[in-house]
Amino acid sequence: MAPEYSDQLPDSAKHYAELSRRARQARLSRRNFLLALGMQAGLIGVASNLVGCSQATPATPAPATAKAAGGKDVAYDTSANIVYWGEAGERWEWPERGVMPMFNKIWPNIKTEVYAGPIGDMLPKIQIALASKTDKYDVISQDYYFVPMNIKGGQIEKIQPYLDRDPAWRDDLYKDVPEVVLDTYRDKPAKQGGELYGLPPDSNSQLFYYRKDVFEKAGIKAPPKTWDDTIGVAKQLTGGKQYGYIATLRRGQWAAGVFTCLYWSHGGIFFGSEDWANMKGDQWKVNIHDDAAAQALKVAQELIKYAAPGVLNAVDDEANGLMADGTGVMGPNLWGGSVLTQEKTSKFWNVMGTTVSPAGSGPKGKPAPTMGGLGLIMPVGSKNKEAAWAFMKFMVSPDVVKTPSGEEIQFGKAWVENFGQPSRNSLLQKYASVQSYFPALGDSLKVAHRYWPIAENGALMEAVGTHFASFLVGDIKDTQFMDNVERDCNDILKKAGYFS
Amino acid sequence: MAGQTETKPRASDVTADGGRPAASGRIGENHFFRWAFLLPTVLILLVIAIFPMVNSIWNSMHWYTLSQPDQKRFIFLENYGQLLFRDSIFWDSMKTTILYSLGAVGLQFIIGLAIALLMDRRMKGIGLLRTLFMIPILVSPVVSGLTWRFMYEPSGLINWLMGLIHLPPVGWISTPGPALPAVIITDVWQWTPFFVLVLLAGIQSIPREVVEAAALDGLSSGQYLWKILLPLIRPVALVVLLIRMMDTIRIFDAIYILTGGGPAKATLIGSIYTYVLFFKAFDAGVASALSWIIVILVNILGFFLLRFLAQESTQEQKGLAPESSPSA
Numbered sequence: 019m020a021p022e023y024s025d026q027l028p029d030s031a032k033h034y035a036e037l038s039r040r041a042r043q044a045r046l047s048r049r050n051f052l053l054a055l056g057m058q059a060g061l062i063g064v065a066s067n068l069v070g071c072s073q074a075t076p077a078t079p080a081p082a083t084a085k086a087a088g089g090k091d092v093a094y095d096t097s098a099n100i101v102y103w104g105e106a107g108e109r110w111e112w113p114e115r116g117v118m119p120m121f122n123k124i125w126p127n128i129k130t131e132v133y134a135g136p137i138g139d140m141l142p143k144i145q146i147a148l149a150s151k152t153d154k155y156d157v158i159s160q161d162y163y164f165v166p167m168n169i170k171g172g173q174i175e176k177i178q179p180y181l182d183r184d185p186a187w188r189d190d191l192y193k194d195v196p197e198v199v200l201d202t203y204r205d206k207p208a209k210q211g212g213e214l215y216g217l218p219p220d221s222n223s224q225l226f227y228y229r230k231d232v233f234e235k236a237g238i239k240a241p242p243k244t245w246d247d248t249i250g251v252a253k254q255l256t257g258g259k260q261y262g263y264i265a266t267l268r269r270g271q272w273a274a275g276v277f278t279c280l281y282w283s284h285g286g287i288f289f290g291s292e293d294w295a296n297m298k299g300d301q302w303k304v305n306i307h308d309d310a311a312a313q314a315l316k317v318a319q320e321l322i323k324y325a326a327p328g329v330l331n332a333v334d335d336e337a338n339g340l341m342a343d344g345t346g347v348m349g350p351n352l353w354g355g356s357v358l359t360q361e362k363t364s365k366f367w368n369v370m371g372t373t374v375s376p377a378g379s380g381p382k383g384k385p386a387p388t389m390g391g392l393g394l395i396m397p398v399g400s401k402n403k404e405a406a407w408a409f410m411k412f413m414v415s416p417d418v419v420k421t422p423s424g425e426e427i428q429f430g431k432a433w434v435e436n437f438g439q440p441s442r443n444s445l446l447q448k449y450a451s452v453q454s455y456f457p458a459l460g461d462s463l464k465v466a467h468r469y470w471p472i473a474e475n476g477a478l479m480e481a482v483g484t485h486f487a488s489f490l491v492g493d494i495k496d497t498q499f500m501d502n503v504e505r506d507c508n509d510i511l512k513k514a515g516y517f518s
Numbered sequence: 519m520a521g522q523t524e525t526k527p528r529a530s531d532v533t534a535d536g537g538r539p540a541a542s543g544r545i546g547e548n549h550f551f552r553w554a555f556l557l558p559t560v561l562i563l564l565v566i567a568i569f570p571m572v573n574s575i576w577n578s579m580h581w582y583t584l585s586q587p588d589q590k591r592f593i594f595l596e597n598y599g600q601l602l603f604r605d606s607i608f609w610d611s612m613k614t615t616i617l618y619s620l621g622a623v624g625l626q627f628i629i630g631l632a633i634a635l636l637m638d639r640r641m642k643g644i645g646l647l648r649t650l651f652m653i654p655i656l657v658s659p660v661v662s663g664l665t666w667r668f669m670y671e672p673s674g675l676i677n678w679l680m681g682l683i684h685l686p687p688v689g690w691i692s693t694p695g696p697a698l699p700a701v702i703i704t705d706v707w708q709w710t711p712f713f714v715l716v717l718l719a720g721i722q723s724i725p726r727e728v729v730e731a732a733a734l735d736g737l738s739s740g741q742y743l744w745k746i747l748l749p750l751i752r753p754v755a756l757v758v759l760l761i762r763m764m765d766t767i768r769i770f771d772a773i774y775i776l777t778g779g780g781p782a783k784a785t786l787i788g789s790i791y792t793y794v795l796f797f798k799a800f801d802a803g804v805a806s807a808l809s810w811i812i813v814i815l816v817n818i819l820g821f822f823l824l825r826f827l828a829q830e831s832t833q834e835q836k837g838l839a840p841e842s843s844p845s846a
Contacts, residue, residue, distance in 0.1 A: 142797035149584040167585035167800070243701035270782040270798060327672040331697070331781035343673065473585035477799035483605055487782040489692045502606060508803075509604060513581050513593075 029255030042287035069283060091184045094155035094422045097127035098405035103144065106134035106437055109220060109355060113163075113438025114413065120427045121412050124419070130407045138333075148173040153399035156406035160216065160395045162240035168395060169205050169215050173398040178213035180407045190281065190416065195465045202471070202493075203393050206295040215395060217463040219433075220412040221441035221463040224351040224375050225455060226347065227358055231369040232260070232347040241348075244383065245283065245317045245376045248350050252324035255347050266337045266345035268491060271476070273482040274483030275388045279351045279375060280317055282467040285382025286310030295472050302516035304478075304507040307500050309456050313378060315489060315496045321350075323491050330491060333397070342366070346370045351387055354462070356437050360452045372458035389466035391441065417445060481506035578806035585800055597807035608808065610783045611791040612815075614717040617698060618787055619766040622783065625760060629706065630713025637714065638721045639779065654708045666704045670776070691777045696839030697784040701773050705766065713758055720754035721747065753827060760823040767816050788812045 052195040082166040104110050111134040118130065124226065131156075141161055147154070148168055160168065168174040181188045192200070197208055199221050204212030228241050236255060249349045252262030255445045266272040281288070286308060290301035322329075328336055338357045344363040357363045358370045394410045396403060412419070417430035431439055436447040437457070446460040448459070469475050482503055489499040572649075578597055582590045601608045637648055654662070669675040670690035676688040690700045724747065732746050748755075770789040773779065779786040779794065787810065798807035 066559065143799060145584050149587045171584075171586050171588070227733065267781075268778060269782050269786065270778075327687060328692040329693040330689070330694070331777060333778075336692075340672075345672065458526075471667075473583075477801055480794060480799045483785075484783065491782040491784070493694075495783060505604065508606075509600065510799075513596075514583070 091363040108437035116436030218393035224387035269487040280314035283311040284378030284387035720751035
C-alpha cells in the first residue's frame with residue numbers, strides 16, 4: 019500500500035499539511051455566515067457613524083426661532099458651517115470668492131466651504147445629487163433650465179417664504195432684476211402667482227458680438243438688425259482667413275440654443291401655447307411644421323456657408339477662441355461673457371462690439387436671444403437652511419451693503435471686478451465701464467426668451483440640438499428635421515404623461 | 519509540535535485532482551475566519567458590480583428620469599422598443615460604433631503586423647526601440663484625447679504642417695467628413711503598439727525550423743506571410759482582435775474629450791449616446807436599455823470570435839488544420 023502523502027513530509031511541513039487539510043474540509047454553517055455578515059455590517063456601521071460624527075456640522079435654528087436681524091432676517095450671530103457647490107472660474111466662483119470676506123464680516127460665525135468644479139461636468143452631477151435628495155450641500159449654483167426639473171421633483175426648497183420676511187429687500191429685488199430672469203426660478207410666472215425657488219446672482223443671454231474695426235473697414239455702419247441682413251454682412255465679411263459667422267453649434271444643447279434663438283425670433287412657439295401654467299393635453303404637443311421653423315432653418319443654412327472651421331463642433335470655449343484670435347469677426351448669437359471684452363483673453367477686446375441679437379423677418383419677427391444664467395438653490399436636504407438663506411441673499415446683494423456696525427461694503431464693485439455678471443440691472447448699468455458688454459446684456463434680457471419651463475427641458479434640447487446639427491451638416495433636410503424633432507420630443511412628453 | 523494533535527488525512531479527503539475534497543454538505547464549526555476574510559470581497563463585488571448590473575436591467579424596463587425619480591414606473595421593454603424602432607439617432611450611433619471599431623482595429627492590425635515584422639530582427643538598439651514604441655499605451659486616454667484635440671484644431675499643429683506645403687486648413691474634428699477618421703487615427707496611434715507587442719510575441723514563438731524550412735523551400739515573402747506566418751499567429755491575433763474590438767465598442771473617454779460625439783452625429787458612438795441620454799437628457803431608463811444593447815452587441819461579437827478561436831484550436835488538436843498550415 020502506498021504511504022499517505024503526509025507520511026513523506028518532514029514534521030514541520032506535516033503541521034501545515036494538516037492545517038491545509040482542515041481548511042479544505044471546511045464548510046460554513048449558516049449561523050457562522052450570518053454572524054460574520056452581522057459583525058462586518060456592525061463594524062461598517064460603527065465606522066461610518068464615527069466618520070459621520072466627525073463631519074457633523076451644527077444645525078442652524080429653524081426659521082420660526084431665528085432671531086431676525088433688524089427685525090427682518092437671519093440673525094448676525096447665526097452660527098453654522100455651510101457647504102456651497104458652484105461652478106469654477108470666472109463669472110461664478112471668482113466673484114463669489116471675491117465677496118466672501120464681506121459675507122464673513124456680516125455673518126462671522128457662518129463658515130462656508132466652497133466646492134467648485136468645471137461647469138460642463140458639474141451640471142449633471144448636481145442633478146444626480148439633487149435627485150438623491152442630498153444633505154451634503156446647503157447651497158448649489160444651478161443652471162436655470164434645470165430648475166423646473168428640481169421644482170417638479172421636490173428637490174429644492176421654496177425660498178419665497180424666506181424672501182417675504184424682508185419685504186423691502188424683496189421689492190427692491192423685483193424692481194432691479196428683470197421679471198423674465200426671476201421667472202426662470204419660479205414654479206410659474208409671477209403674473210400667474212408663481213413663487214421663487216432660487217435667486218439669481220448671475221444672468222445671461224445670447225449677445226451679438228462683432229468686431230467694430232472690421233465693420234468700419236467694410237463700411238458697415240451698425241450691426242444688422244435682422245437675420246436676413248446678418249446673412250449679407252456675414253457674406254461680405256468672409257474672405258481669406260476671415261470668417262463672418264461664429265456660433266456654438268456642437269450637437270445637443272449648444273446647437274439647440276442657436277436654433278431656438280432663430281426659431282423664436284421668427285415668431286415660433288414650439289408647443290401649442292406658451293401659457294405654461296394653464297396648458298393641457300394636446301397643447302403640450304410639439305409642432306414645428308411652421309413658417310418660423312422653415313425661416314429659421316433657411317437662415318441657419320445660409321449663415322453656415324460663412325462659418326469658420328470649427329464652428330460645427332464648437333461650444334463656447336471654441337467659439338470664443340475663434341473670435342478672440344481674429345478668425346471670426348461676427349457672432350450674432352454667442353453666449354454672453356467677458357472673455358471677448360477683456361485684455362487677458364482676447365486680442366481684440368478693445369474693438370469688440372456687443373449688441374442685441376437680430377430679429378427674424380416677417381410680421382412676427384422680433385429679437386429673441388435664448389436666455390442663460392445660473393442661480394442659487396437650496397436643496398431640500400440642507401441641514402442649515404437659515405445660514406444657507408443668508409448666503410443666497412447676500413450673493414444677490416445690491417451695489418452697497420451695510421454691515422451690522424453700519425459700515426458700507428461695495429458689493430457690486432467687488433462682484434463685477436471679479437468677473438461676475440450680475441442679474442441686477444442697476445449693476446449692469448453702473449459697471450458698464452468695467453465690462454463693456456453689460457449694456458447689451460441688459461438690453462438683451464429685456465427681449466430674451468427662456469427655455470421651456472418643464473422638467474423634460476434637457477431631453478427636448480438634446481433632441482432638437484442633435485437634429486439641428488444633422489441638418490446643418492446636410493445629413494437631413496428641413497422637413498426631416500421637423501419630423502424628427504416632433505417625433506422625438508413628443509415621445510419624451512408622451513412618456514412623461516403630458517398627453518396620451 | 520507541543521499540544522498539537524496529529525491527524526492523518528483520510529484517503530476520502532484526497533480526490534483525483536490533487537486534494538480538494540468533494541462537497542459533502544457537512545457543517546463545520548471551526549472555520550469562521552475563512553469565510554469572514556472572504557466576505558468583504560464578495561460584498562464589494564455585490565455592491566459595485568452585481569447590484570449595479572442587475573439594477574440597470576431593472577431600470578431599463580422603467581420610465582425613470584432623474585427629474586422625478588420617485589415617479590419611476592414599469593414599462594417592460596418599451597425603452598428597448600423606442601431605441602430599436604423609433605430612435606434614428608440610435609441606429610446612426612450603432613453604425614458609427616461599428617465603423618469606428620472596424621476602422622480602428624483593422625488599421626491597428628495591419629500597421630501592428632507590419633511593425634512587428636520589422637521589429638522581429640536582431641539589431642543594435644531594437645530593445646530600446648521596442649520600449650519606446652510602447653509609450654502611447656501608457657498615456658491616459660484623456661491626455662491622448664486632449665493632445666490630439668489641440669493638434670487637430672483649425673490653428674493646431676497638423677494644419678500648421680499642412681500650411682507649410684500650401685495645403686488649406688481642414689476642420690479635422692469640426693467637420694463631419696474627417697471627424698471619424700481623425701478619432702480613428704488617435705486610437706490607432708495609442709493602441710497599435712499593443713498589437714505590435716502581442717503579434718511580435720506570436721511571431722517570435724514560431725519555431726525556427728519552420729522559418730528555415732520555408733526559406734529552404736524558396737517561399738517568397740508573400741507566400742511566407744500568407745501560408746506560414748498568418749496561420750501560425752492566428753490564435754494570438756484573434757485574441758488581440760477580440761480584446762480591441764470590445765475596447766473600441768465601449769470606448770468613451772478619448773472620443774468624449776476629442777469631439778464630444780460631434781460634429782453633428784459624426785462620432786456619436788454608442789457609449790457617448792448612452793452618456794448623453796443619461797447625463798444630458800436624464801433618462802436613466804432609456805440609457806440603461808442602450809447600455810444593455812451595447813453589452814449584448816459586445817457579447818455576440820465575443821461569442822463568435824471565441825467560437826472561431828475554439829474551432830481553430832480543436833482543428834489543430836485533431837490534426838485537421840488546413841493544408842497550408844505548417845502545424846498539420
